[in-house]
Amino acid sequence: MGNDEVAIKSLKKYLHTTFHIKDLGAPKYFLGIEIARSHQGISLSQRKFVLEIILEVGLSGCRPTVIPIEQNIRLTTADHTGETSQDDPILQDPTSYQKLVGKLIYLTMTKPDISYVVQNLSQFMHKPKESHMNAALKVVKYLKGCPGLMILLSRRCNMEMTAYCDADYATCPMSRRSITGFCIKLGDSLLSWKIEKQATVSLTSAEAEYWAMAKTTCEIVWIRGLLGDLGI
Structure with missing residues (x-):
């Protein structure tokens, strides 16, 4: 990707001579x-x-x-609830x-x-x-x-990055681990989002929130580095 049409065409020509590619537009x-x-x-x-x-x-x-x-549904493994196979x-x-x-x-x-x-x-x-x-x-x-x-x-993009994150404290009924969720936008465009179970058990809801912010910050740093490589 880039904004130099001459360089892009030159690269396509080189790739074609090496791998016989087809430009699909x-x-x-x-x-x-x-x-x-x-x-x-x-x-x-x-x-x-x-x-x-x-x-x-x-x-x-x-x-x-x-x-x-x-809302509030809690799915569990077969060994956790003691439910019978008929249920x-x-x-x-x-x-x-x-x-x-x-x-x-x-x-x-x-x-x-x-x-x-x-x-x-x-x-x-x-x-x-x-x-x-x-x-x-x-x-x-x-x-x-x-x-x-x-x-x-x-x-239309003002190139301002905005991030939102949250944590669902001790939501997993099997491990009591919390869930981290975040999304990151560039202007009005959604760039990145993720929901995952936290790696450790948080003893307080505040700790779970800090874990969520830490995970979000790591993603922000990575995206900023990527945008920097693209000249932004």
Whole structure:
């Protein structure tokens, strides 16, 4: 990337003589991500990928939900709650769950609104239960209501970086570890976001908040370095 057209053409010519590449022009579809350009900026979406997931799991005719997960729901492992197999049995074939959650993880590249629930579901890939599969299908029902939701990288940008972070204290019922969540914007454009379980158990909510701020600060430093390399 760069703003020197002569240098870019020279590099393309060199790469072509070495690897025989083909210049496809401005990208429109790349690894499942649809890229559209307008006077507002560049939008990124995975609408086609979402529709393929909905069709694959057989929920084309279902009624969409307005939220990806119920409030205060606590998913647990099979050994934690003491539930009987009749109440919440372990899936005999976890492949379908693993495949679905893997695709949902890829969707978080352009859909930060499902990051929290997908982070939760990805913890049960080894021995998923029926409740885990139902929760994953609820995410698909939510996506059915907003398949074209996209990330807009605005053309108008004041180049000011803004970061938001938070911590959900001791939210994991199995480890009592807290959850860190953050998002970072450049102007009005969302650049980076993440939700993950903290590495250690925080003894107070204040400690959990500091861990969240530390993780966010690390991401800010990395993005500033990247922008510096791009001459910003």
